[in-house]
Amino acid sequence: MSRLSRRSFLVTGIAAGTVVGTVAGIPAVANADPEPAPESAASLASRGLRADPFTLGVASGDPDSDGFVIWTRLAPRPLAEDGFGGMPATPFAVHWQVYGDEAGRRVLRRGVAVAAREWGHAVHVEVDGLASDREYWYRFKVGPYVSPTGRARTAPHPLSYGSGLAMAFVSCAQYEHGHFTAYRRLAEEHPDLVLHLGDYQYEYKRDTYTIPGGNVRDHEGPETETLAGYRQRHAQYKSDPDLQAAHAAAPWLVVWDDHELDNNWADEVPENPEIPQPNFLARREAAFRAYYENMPLRRGSVPRGVDMQLYRRIRWGRLAVFHMLDTRQYRSDQGCGDGYRDCPAATDPARSITGEAQERWLIDGFHHSRAQWDVLGQQVFFAQRDNNAGPAKVTSQDAWDGYVASRQRITQGWVDAGVRNPVVLTGDVHAHWASDLKLDYDDPTTRTVGSELVATSVTTGGDGGDSDPRTQPFLKINPHLKFYNNQRGYVLTRIERDLLTADFKVLPQVRQPGAQAHVKATFVIEDGVPGVQQTYLRPLDPAARRTPQAPDAELIQEVVDLETRRP
Incomplete structure (x- = not known):
């Protein structure tokens, strides 16, 4: 999938405040992994990260008619023997966005999840409030690093057969x-x-x-x-x-x-x-x-x-x-x-x-x-x-x-x-x-x-x-x-x-x-x-x-x- 620039992530993130607030009318932060005591996003910045942490890519799963799970795991050195992927022993704020277009211009959902060390710095975000039977795209950002873009989709409405399923x-x-x-x-x-x-x-x-x-x-x-x-x-x-x-x-x-x-x-x-x-x-x-x-x-x-x-x-x-x-x-x-x-x-x-x-x-x-x-x-x-x-x-x-x-x-x-x-x-x-x-x-x-x-x-x-x-x-x-x-x-x-x-x-x-x-x-x-x-x-x-x-x-x-x- 295409990799979008850090600048485009920041620009669309600014625009997303209006889209999420006035169009979706849904809280911006969806469910994420079990996490430690809350800290401000600023205090969970990319301290100690000196290499791209998105070496394991992105994934989505378990779709329903209004959303799906999106996933990533931070690991700048994925084969580290201690299993922590080269990550510092601290939690990190991971920003995420879901788009209605592959170019990433229409931000529909956004939020911040905490990548905690005790869960291997993995992030699971349960995104909801989306339209049924549609394609969506998503990505993550931590510090200056932006993940690859993934494609997801929602299931048809529970009363609809949809247009068929390629599985x-x-x-x-x-x-x-x-x-x-x-x-x-x-x-x-x-x-x-x-x-x-x-x-x-x-x-x-x-x-x-x-x-x-x-x-x-x-x-x-x-x-x-x-x-x-x-x-x-x-x-x-x-x-x-x-x-x-x-x-x-x-x-x-x-x-x-x-x-x-x-x-x-x-x-x-x-x-x-x-x-x-x-x-x-x-x-x-x-x-x-x-x-x-x-x-x-x-x-x-x-x-x-x-x-x-x-x-x-x-x-x-x-x-x-x-x-x-x-x-x-x-x-x-x-x-x-x-x-x-x-x-x-x-x-x-x-x-x-x-x-x-x-x-x-x-x-x-x-x-x-x-x-x-x-x-x-x-x-x-x-x-x-x-x-x-x-x-x-x-x-x-x-x-x-x-x-x-x-x-x-x-x-x-x-x-x-x-x-x-x-x-x-x-x-x-x-x-x-x-x-x-x-x-x-x-x-x-x-x-x-x-x-x-x-x-x-x-x-x-x-x-x-x-x-x-x-x-x-x-x-x-x-x-x-x-x-x-x-x-x-x-x-x-x-x-x-x-x-x-x-x-x-x-x-x-x-x-x-x-x-x-x-x-x-x-x-x-x-x-x-x-x-x-x-x-x-x-x-x-x-x-x-x-x-x-x-x-x-x-x-x-x-x-x-x-x-x-x-x-």
């Missing part, structure tokens, strides 16, 4: 495994909304999680276990210009998966519970605090010790409601270990992936929804995905297959509520998938009751390779699975009243920056017709194929390996 979703961006080109290409799509479905960052120290041919770049610091470590790791990721471009392009809805804390964690249980980890809850508290500090989240998500409210609803007028889920913080520990197993515990009705309270909240939301599209933004594979053609059911115990009763109750919940168009969006598995959702996956003749779209990784797993879904054994074993591709990328959707269109975008490689994205396949979901329908498939690119003519068993093992940590 992209992504997951799994391992910094070491490649360049974040997919984020850059996503930004160039100019979406209205971006969903990030987890694994925004990875916890490993360098040379721990490696790919064939060696990692492309390295993590700074040790494995993240402390607040300083998580802050430093978030800063390293946010320093990437491609990720900054994606944040500046549109408001985001974010949820975490496992790597924001620890691989395959479950509630208060770490990845390897057999190894004593007495500091795991302190690690969880540090990870949650750093996640909030670095994401455009509202005040309702401020963490309280080892707990953080992340599941929530965002309504896009009458067109869509997004039920953003947390399948990590409340889940029962994985049965029979975390990998692919034939596991009796998977069907235990007492086990849950959402926890009882979140499950009630979700099903209650189904019954109260009047939206055209009910979209579940969540982390792990929802549909059944058996990798064994025989009678034994071998499935991933870290996904919904490991919590069959949970999946059954929620699916039955939207069926009983008469949800018009249920669509599940998923990350985690480092490949594109599309599938029909069933109440009984063991009987392929039963009716389809929903649809699932799964985004591949931004980088995790390295380049990957093109593949022909018609030869994919998972699709043969599971006829409700309709598509698979193992390249990197994102999913771009267009949601309208009568149709949801999903373009599965892929990049040929991520080892070098600058690759162009193209559509590998397009699927549509028609209003009132559950299930995915393929309308386009790009022919196989032989040069990009990873395992030419591989037997079924090898292809299955390739998928399993992609989803299992191989340190």
Whole structure:
């Protein structure tokens, strides 16, 4: 996004007094982060700042019909080992402005927020009082330094369908495994909304999680276990210009998966519970605090010790409601270990992936929804995905297959509520998938009751390779699975009243920056017709194929390996 000058910020700031006071009639200062005792703006000036503190860019998120959150974090030296980004140990006054035009001439809202050291000098401003279904631009200033400009937008009025929604979703961006080109290409799509479905960052120290041919770049610091470590790791990721471009392009809805804390964690249980980890809850508290500090989240998500409210609803007028889920913080520990197993515990009705309270909240939301599209933004594979053609059911115990009763109750919940168009969006598995959702996956003749779209990784797993879904054994074993591709990328959707269109975008490689994205396949979901329908498939690119003519068993093992940590 464009960077406006310090002079233009000052000039428009002077003009804003009249605009805000006489036109909006709303107090100039919106809600901001928890902050220390108030001080005057003059006493919180840029004392001690000798370099640009806006190295991590800007972001917006959680839009509603009259506003959104805008975010930044001050860090002139983002990779500082103490996690404070090179900031002095004092609070700072951060001026912010929201504009009705990209040139920054029409200031509609302005105010001052305090960037406090105890919150990593992050700023979260909840802007309200804006018109619905509009584009806006925003930026920040501290001392002589002015941030890049970001673009945000408001949702349609609650009674309006709006003019359609361009929504992209992504997951799994391992910094070491490649360049974040997919984020850059996503930004160039100019979406209205971006969903990030987890694994925004990875916890490993360098040379721990490696790919064939060696990692492309390295993590700074040790494995993240402390607040300083998580802050430093978030800063390293946010320093990437491609990720900054994606944040500046549109408001985001974010949820975490496992790597924001620890691989395959479950509630208060770490990845390897057999190894004593007495500091795991302190690690969880540090990870949650750093996640909030670095994401455009509202005040309702401020963490309280080892707990953080992340599941929530965002309504896009009458067109869509997004039920953003947390399948990590409340889940029962994985049965029979975390990998692919034939596991009796998977069907235990007492086990849950959402926890009882979140499950009630979700099903209650189904019954109260009047939206055209009910979209579940969540982390792990929802549909059944058996990798064994025989009678034994071998499935991933870290996904919904490991919590069959949970999946059954929620699916039955939207069926009983008469949800018009249920669509599940998923990350985690480092490949594109599309599938029909069933109440009984063991009987392929039963009716389809929903649809699932799964985004591949931004980088995790390295380049990957093109593949022909018609030869994919998972699709043969599971006829409700309709598509698979193992390249990197994102999913771009267009949601309208009568149709949801999903373009599965892929990049040929991520080892070098600058690759162009193209559509590998397009699927549509028609209003009132559950299930995915393929309308386009790009022919196989032989040069990009990873395992030419591989037997079924090898292809299955390739998928399993992609989803299992191989340190």
